[in-house]
Amino acid sequence: MSTPKVRVATIWxxxxxxxxxxxxxxxxxxxxxxxxxxxxxxxLMDVKQFPKDVDVTLVEGAVNSHEDYERILEVRKNTKILxxxxxxxxxxxxxxxxxxxxxxVTLKRAYVENVTxxxxxxxxxxxxxxxxxxxxxxxxxxxxxxxxxxPSADTIHFVIAELLEGRTPDLSERTRFGA
Amino acid sequence: MIAEELSKTAAAEREAQAQFxxxxxxxxxxxxxxxxxxxxxxxxxxxxxxxxxxxxCQVRGVGCMRLCSRGPLVSTxxxxxxxxxxxxxxxxxxxxxxxPALVESLKGEPVKALECPTxxxxxxxxxxxxxxxxGKIDPERIEEYIAVEGYATLLKAxxxxxxxxxxxxxxxxxxxxxxxxxxxxxxxxxxxxKANGGSRKYVICNADEGDPGAFMDxxxxxxxxxxxxxxxxxxxxxxxxxxxxxYVRAEYPLAIKRLRAAIRQAERNGLLGTNISGxxxxxxxxxxxxxxxxxxxxxxxxxxxxxxxxxxPRPRPPYPAESGVWGCPTLINNxxxxxxxxxxxxxxxxxxxxxxxxxxxxxxxxxxxxxxHNTGLIEVPMGTPLREIVYEIGGGIPGGxxxxxxxxxxxxxxxxxxxxxxxxxxxxxxxxLGSFMGSGGMIIMDETSCMVDVATYFxxxxxxxxxxxxxxxxxxxxxxxxxxxxxxxxxATMADLDLLLEVCDVVKNTSLCGLGMGAxxxxxxxxxxxxxxxxAHIEAKQCPAGVCKIHEGNEEVIA
Amino acid sequence: xxxxxxxxxxxxxxxxxxxxxxxTIMQVARENNIFVPALCAIEGLTPVGACRLxxxxxxxxxxxxxxxxxxxxxxxEVTTNSExxxxxxxxxxxxxxxxxxxxxxxxxxxxxxxxQTLAKKLGMTHVRVPYRSTMRRVDAxxxxxxxxxxRCILCTRCVRVCDEIEGAxxxxxxxxxINSRIITDLSQPWxxxxxxxxxxxxxxxxxxxALFEKGKAVSEMSxxxxxxxxxxxxxxxxx
Numbered sequence: 016m017s018t019p020k021v022r023v024a025t026i027w028x029x030x031x032x033x034x035x036x037x038x039x040x041x042x043x044x045x046x047x048x049x050x051x052x053x054x055x056x057x058x059l060m061d062v063k064q065f066p067k068d069v070d071v072t073l074v075e076g077a078v079n080s081h082e083d084y085e086r087i088l089e090v091r092k093n094t095k096i097l098x099x100x101x102x103x104x105x106x107x108x109x110x111x112x113x114x115x116x117x118x119x120v121t122l123k124r125a126y127v128e129n130v131t132x133x134x135x136x137x138x139x140x141x142x143x144x145x146x147x148x149x150x151x152x153x154x155x156x157x158x159x160x161x162x163x164x165x166p167s168a169d170t171i172h173f174v175i176a177e178l179l180e181g182r183t184p185d186l187s188e189r190t191r192f193g194a
Numbered sequence: 195m196i197a198e199e200l201s202k203t204a205a206a207e208r209e210a211q212a213q214f215x216x217x218x219x220x221x222x223x224x225x226x227x228x229x230x231x232x233x234x235x236x237x238x239x240x241x242x243x244x245x246x247x248x249x250x251c252q253v254r255g256v257g258c259m260r261l262c263s264r265g266p267l268v269s270t271x272x273x274x275x276x277x278x279x280x281x282x283x284x285x286x287x288x289x290x291x292x293x294p295a296l297v298e299s300l301k302g303e304p305v306k307a308l309e310c311p312t313x314x315x316x317x318x319x320x321x322x323x324x325x326x327x328x329g330k331i332d333p334e335r336i337e338e339y340i341a342v343e344g345y346a347t348l349l350k351a352x353x354x355x356x357x358x359x360x361x362x363x364x365x366x367x368x369x370x371x372x373x374x375x376x377x378x379x380x381x382x383x384x385x386x387x388k389a390n391g392g393s394r395k396y397v398i399c400n401a402d403e404g405d406p407g408a409f410m411d412x413x414x415x416x417x418x419x420x421x422x423x424x425x426x427x428x429x430x431x432x433x434x435x436x437x438x439x440x441y442v443r444a445e446y447p448l449a450i451k452r453l454r455a456a457i458r459q460a461e462r463n464g465l466l467g468t469n470i471s472g473x474x475x476x477x478x479x480x481x482x483x484x485x486x487x488x489x490x491x492x493x494x495x496x497x498x499x500x501x502x503x504x505x506x507p508r509p510r511p512p513y514p515a516e517s518g519v520w521g522c523p524t525l526i527n528n529x530x531x532x533x534x535x536x537x538x539x540x541x542x543x544x545x546x547x548x549x550x551x552x553x554x555x556x557x558x559x560x561x562x563x564x565x566x567h568n569t570g571l572i573e574v575p576m577g578t579p580l581r582e583i584v585y586e587i588g589g590g591i592p593g594g595x596x597x598x599x600x601x602x603x604x605x606x607x608x609x610x611x612x613x614x615x616x617x618x619x620x621x622x623x624x625x626x627l628g629s630f631m632g633s634g635g636m637i638i639m640d641e642t643s644c645m646v647d648v649a650t651y652f653x654x655x656x657x658x659x660x661x662x663x664x665x666x667x668x669x670x671x672x673x674x675x676x677x678x679x680x681x682x683x684x685x686a687t688m689a690d691l692d693l694l695l696e697v698c699d700v701v702k703n704t705s706l707c708g709l710g711m712g713a714x715x716x717x718x719x720x721x722x723x724x725x726x727x728x729x730a731h732i733e734a735k736q737c738p739a740g741v742c743k744i745h746e747g748n749e750e751v752i753a
Numbered sequence: 754x755x756x757x758x759x760x761x762x763x764x765x766x767x768x769x770x771x772x773x774x775x776x777t778i779m780q781v782a783r784e785n786n787i788f789v790p791a792l793c794a795i796e797g798l799t800p801v802g803a804c805r806l807x808x809x810x811x812x813x814x815x816x817x818x819x820x821x822x823x824x825x826x827x828x829x830e831v832t833t834n835s836e837x838x839x840x841x842x843x844x845x846x847x848x849x850x851x852x853x854x855x856x857x858x859x860x861x862x863x864x865x866x867x868x869q870t871l872a873k874k875l876g877m878t879h880v881r882v883p884y885r886s887t888m889r890r891v892d893a894x895x896x897x898x899x900x901x902x903x904r905c906i907l908c909t910r911c912v913r914v915c916d917e918i919e920g921a922x923x924x925x926x927x928x929x930x931i932n933s934r935i936i937t938d939l940s941q942p943w944x945x946x947x948x949x950x951x952x953x954x955x956x957x958x959x960x961x962x963a964l965f966e967k968g969k970a971v972s973e974m975s976x977x978x979x980x981x982x983x984x985x986x987x988x989x990x991x992x
Contacts, residue, residue: 099879102857102858105878105879106850106855106856106879106880106884107884108856108858109856109858109859111854111856111884111886112854112856112859114854114884114886115854115886115887115888115889116888147884147886149884150879150880150884152879152881153883157879160878160879162878164857164858186878187873187876191857191869191870191872191873192855192857192858192869192872192873193857193858193860193863193864193869487929489929504925504926508801508802508822509800509801509802509818509819509822509823511823511824657930657931658929658930659929659930660929660930660931661929661930661933662907662926662928662929662930662931662932662933663801663803663907663933664802664803664804664805665803665804665805665845665848665849665852665906665907666805666845666848668852668907668930668931668933669848669849669851669852669931670848671930671931672852672885672930672931673848673851673882673883676883693881693882696844696881697844697882700841700844700845700848703816703817703841704805704808704817704841704845705805706802706803706805706819711816
């Protein structure tokens with residue numbers, strides 16, 4: 016038996032999935048990584064329950080709905096190193112643009128004013144919004160911040176590679192807000 | 195007016211006053227006026243007329259008699275050697291309906307039900323220098339000021355002293371700025387006097403009193419406006435200025451009215467204007483009304499406001515002494531500082547330096563408010579222990595409640611707890627206790643006050659009074675206020691407290707002016723002495739004083 | 754520059770430098786390629802010391818001084834980037850980001866923004882204070898320009914360039930504290946302003962995407978500030 020692989024998870028809260036697309040843009044480097052990590056949970060695979068004892072979790076998206084909120088608590092409880100991946104996780108970014116307007120106005124705009132067929136604010140299926148879309152670190156402790164909208168595949172690869180080496184990645188020259 | 199004319203006027207006024215056997219003095223400063231002392235005054239006048247006593251009894255308005263909580267205050271004075279009749283009686287809580295009884299009492303026994311004892315520590319422990327004329331003269335008549343040797347000091351200085359001698363006297367007195375920071379007045383005057391300002395220099399009186407609970411300067415302006423003008427003129431002579439501004443907030447209409455009248459009277463009598471008393475010294479004074487922005491008490495913001503610009507501070511240096519209003523060297527002192535000038539020049543710097551402590555000389559006027567028996571204006575020697583102010587002069591805490599803290603220094607000050615009540619009141623001691631002399635507001639709090647709530651109150655004040663120019667003060671005060679509110683609602687975590695302290699640190703050390711630098715002070719001082727109250731809100735979700743409304747079961751609280 | 758101006762010597766970050774006595778710490782630092790961050794200061798306009806990012810430590814002075822508004826003195830020992838100052842600067846940046854609604858990814862100035870660049874340069878990885886999320890209305894009434902106060906950091910460069918260089922004084926600040934905002938004329942729509950000459954100087958000195966040209970999409974708005982030192986130089990030459 017070789018040394019146990021590092022258990023990595025990714026989750027997707029309120030974001031556009033761009034950060035996950037960027038993750039997939041690592042292309043063949045994903046195969047190299049597969050030797051060293053086990054991806055134990057991600058929106059791209061069919062696992063219902065967030066697993067326990069995860070070493071690293073990459074979080075995309077802001078905490079916007081009550082569902083996001085419950086999930087990030089669960090993730091934090093079971094993760095050693097929590098990484099805010101991308102501007103939405105770090106600053107609430109585009110999802111936060113509804114904050115100045117308030118929940119009610121936002122929902123009305125989305126489901127009533129801009130809809131011609133059967134306009135109505137959903138009461139089921141769609142998780143209810145919290146008063147504000149917030150960055151992940153406003154809700155739980157975050158260990159590392161990877162800026163970018165989205166962070167490039169190179170940046171994400173660098174982050175994972177450094178973490179695998181047991182180092183804290185220095186991102187000062189690699190990425191920024193809005194990159 | 196030259197010195198002989200001045201003394202002639204004084205003698206004439208004293209003689210005119212001696213014509214009256216009785217005098218009834220009604221306080222017509224803002225506090226008593228707000229409880230209708232003007233109606234009392236006219237009721238008394240009617241009553242005197244009705245009894246046909248106009249020739250022997252004078253009814254007049256005077257300035258603040260200090261014990262505001264017992265207002266409206268009225269005093270009666272009787273001349274003559276009649277031993278059975280007290281020469282002066284003070285009456286409290288007077289109403290217009292009491293007028294007949296009061297006038298009647300002039301001939302007989304004092305009205306016992308209204309009598310306010312004056313042999314109490316409140317009056318006995320005070321030493322009045324700034325307030326020496328307050329409550330004794332009619333602030334609207336220059337003759338009464340002249341009758342108590344008003345303007346004699348100015349004329350004496352103009353004719354017998356050089357400007358350098360005036361400054362030397364002020365330096366020797368050890369007087370320090372009464373606006374708050376306590377900068378040496380003599381040193382400031384020296385700097386302005388030496389400043390190479392070409393043709394013009396200015397003297398400014400900062401009357402933009404704005405601390406919550408502070409009304410010392412207001413009372414001085416309303417009760418003895420000529421003293422400020424005379425002090426400013428002495429300053430102008432000393433530093434070589436020929437023009438002065440009094441920057442007073444528009445919310446003080448009575449002070450403005452009396453200052454306007456005083457300036458007019460002084461000009462008419464040749465005590466302000468060109469070639470005062472026949473000398474080469476000329477000095478004019480103009481009023482500038484502030485719109486009430488607290489930050490305009492900061493000297494550079496005040497100067498900007500005088501110039502008609504947005505009232506915002508600018509980085510110092512250059513200090514106003516070098517480049518002030520209209521770019522000219524400018525001396526700027528607070529009302530109470532100017533009020534100390536005349537007695538210092540009259541009695542000498544050494545006399546003044548004999549009062550107070552080693553580093554804080556003279557007296558300090560405080561506006562005593564809050565949970566205390568005697569609220570009002572007090573003037574005590576520097577170095578008076580806080581305990582004496584609270585329990586003797588102030589008469590202690592009403593309702594059998596326990597003393598909790600005394601707040602000094604306004605929004606840049608702090609709360610001093612019971613264990614430090616024996617500390618003397620002086621500039622250094624207060625700073626050591628994490629507070630600040632400030633302009634003289636003194637708010638007493640008892641056990642029913644929540645100290646987190648108090649800090650929140652002051653932070654709201656700073657937030658809404660921040661001018662918005664520099665980032666740390668503009669944004670930082672808003673964050674500090676929000677974080678404090680979060681604590682009072684019982685929604686905060688220890689991480690929030692750490693964040694609050696970090697924001698405090700940044701605002702204190704990076705803000706442009708004193709407003710921002712001092713804004714975190716109420717938090718620092720309440721945390722220093724009442725940390726357990728903060729922890730109770732955060733950890734136990736309880737407000738020990740029962741003031742804050744704690745939100746139950748908030749799901750957003752995550753450790 | 755008058756010929757009688759004297760030269761003084763000082764050290765900045767241990768480096769001995771010489772300078773004219775009428776220069777500020779920031780001017781001297783930049784001449785010597787020592788970086789001092791700033792958002793309100795810009796060469797050619799009166800310094801106001803408002804953003805506080807250029808605060809430096811001066812030996813013997815117990816408070817931090819704004820490099821933009823502090824004249825040099827003989828023998829001054831300036832430290833521009835101690836750990837303490839670096840921490841303060843990061844927190845001040847966080848305050849700026851929390852105050853407005855700065856969404857870099859959808860901003861016309863993305864990639865050309867001085868606020869964004871400083872956040873990267875000074876190592877501000879995230880904003881610890883809560884975002885304030887206040888509602889601020891965009892003014893698109895001008896035929897060529899747009900003012901988006903969501904991205905305004907109240908540096909007042911627009912106010913100063915309009916007043917000091919263009920001489921129109923269209924811009925000013927209204928309100929105070931956290932409610933301060935920039936306005937045109939007496940808080941009328943920019944497009945209705947009688948005083949605005951549509952010169953666009955305000956747009957070009959604006960460090961963020963708060964003032965920008967119509968028709969620019971995300972990342973397309975880069976500012977041209979070269980005119981300012983040039984105009985100042987021309988003016989000084991006239992004196």
